[in-house]
Amino acid sequence: MTIADFKTTALSLNQAWDAAFNAKDHELVASFYDAAASVLPAGAAQVTGKPALVTFWQNSIAQGIIDHKLELIEAGVDGGLAFQRGLWSAAVVDAEGQRQNFNGNVHLLYRQQADGSWKLLTHIWN
Amino acid sequence: MPPIEVMISHQQVLAVLNQEKGLIMRFNKTIIVVILLVLLGVAGAAVYKCTAKPSAEEVNATVAELNAAWDEAFAQASAGTISSYYDEHGSLLPAGGEQVTGNNAIADFWSGLFAKGFTEHKIEIVEAGLVGNTIYQRAKWSAVLKSPEADGERKEFSGNLHLLYKRQPDGSWKILTHTWN
Numbered sequence: 443m444t445i446a447d448f449k450t451t452a453l454s455l456n457q458a459w460d461a462a463f464n465a466k467d468h469e470l471v472a473s474f475y476d477a478a479a480s481v482l483p484a485g486a487a488q489v490t491g492k493p494a495l496v497t498f499w500q501n502s503i504a505q506g507i508i509d510h511k512l513e514l515i516e517a518g519v520d521g522g523l524a525f526q527r528g529l530w531s532a533a534v535v536d537a538e539g540q541r542q543n544f545n546g547n548v549h550l551l552y553r554q555q556a557d558g559s560w561k562l563l564t565h566i567w568n
Numbered sequence: 569m570p571p572i573e574v575m576i577s578h579q580q581v582l583a584v585l586n587q588e589k590g591l592i593m594r595f596n597k598t599i600i601v602v603i604l605l606v607l608l609g610v611a612g613a614a615v616y617k618c619t620a621k622p623s624a625e626e627v628n629a630t631v632a633e634l635n636a637a638w639d640e641a642f643a644q645a646s647a648g649t650i651s652s653y654y655d656e657h658g659s660l661l662p663a664g665g666e667q668v669t670g671n672n673a674i675a676d677f678w679s680g681l682f683a684k685g686f687t688e689h690k691i692e693i694v695e696a697g698l699v700g701n702t703i704y705q706r707a708k709w710s711a712v713l714k715s716p717e718a719d720g721e722r723k724e725f726s727g728n729l730h731l732l733y734k735r736q737p738d739g740s741w742k743i744l745t746h747t748w749n
Contacts, residue, residue, distance in 0.1 A: 480695070480706055482728035484663070484749035488694060488706060515667065516659070518744070521700035525732055527661055527745055547661035549730055549747040551704055563697075564706055566730040568663035568749035 448519040451560060452526045455552075456512035463510040468500040475562045476553045482566035484546070509533045512548060522554040523563075530567055627698045631705050634733070634741060635691040642689035642711075645682040651675035654743045655734045661747035663727065685720075688712040691729060701735035702744075709748055 443451075455474070462470035472495045475481075480490040481498060489498045510532040517526040531545035548567040552560040622630075634653070641649035651674045660668040660677055668677045689711040696705040710726035729748045733741040 482730055520702045523699040523702050547667055549661055549745055564730055566747045
């Protein structure tokens with residue numbers, strides 16, 4: 443797979459991830475991760491494995507995080523491994539209805555699955 | 569009567585000689601086959617060594633060396649040495665800062681942190697893996713911010729770290745992306 447091909451893939455993976463998160467579907471979000479995947483959250487311990495990731499995203503969505511958006515900057519591919527670095531943004535609306543915006547850098551590493559699809563192996567942001 | 573030996577005909581002598589020649593040729597062939605097999609074995613072992621997937625221990629040992637060298641360059645506050653550990657297309661994804669790409673910009677980034685008094689950087693591996701010509705490492709980092717006064721206070725920082733390495737043409741590993749929070 444060329445870098446250009448993977449960029450196209452990464453763009454659609456980003457759209458799918460954002461759509462699942464914004465639809466508050468934590469099971470669908472977790473389904474985008476490899477069986478051995480890890481999330482490296484900002485300010486919290488690393489989370490590894492499907493069941494832990496389901497809980498992690500369930501809790502994150504329950505905190506009221508909305509409008510998640512991933513934006514690709516650069517992607518690369520090496521055989522069965524690919525990465526993208528990009529930007530993320532999201533918002534939280536507090537009890538008084540005040541919207542707070544957050545954003546930062548994001549790095550996503552993907553492993554190609556037996557069926558040819560790409561799933562997240564590591565996900566870190568700041 | 570001539571002695572018995574003399575009675576051996578020319579043909580018989582030639583036959584014996586040919587038989588010996590045949591033996592020697594067969595022997596030579598055997599040696600060549602043995603040498604070829606040995607060479608094939610050596611070549612096979614060499615190819616296997618170059619293409620075999622290294623064990624998890626080998627990957628971890630490589631990453632431990634890379635981490636020690638990186639932390640040492642940080643301790644020496646050597647932005648030049650640190651930037652040499654990145655691929656020419658390497659990028660930093662700093663916490664709270666814009667992404668930085670390329671060796672010169674990366675050297676500037678680290679020399680800016682050294683000027684602020686950051687020191688005692690430590691990378692602690694959590695997990696590493698190798699696929700093709702890429703190594704990834706997830707880890708924890710910690711560092712200390714020392715105020716410039718002699719008895720200055722120390723402020724400790726720590727977080728998660730992710731490093732992606734690309735194998736260089738000379739076989740060494742350089743950082744392609746470096747992300748922390």
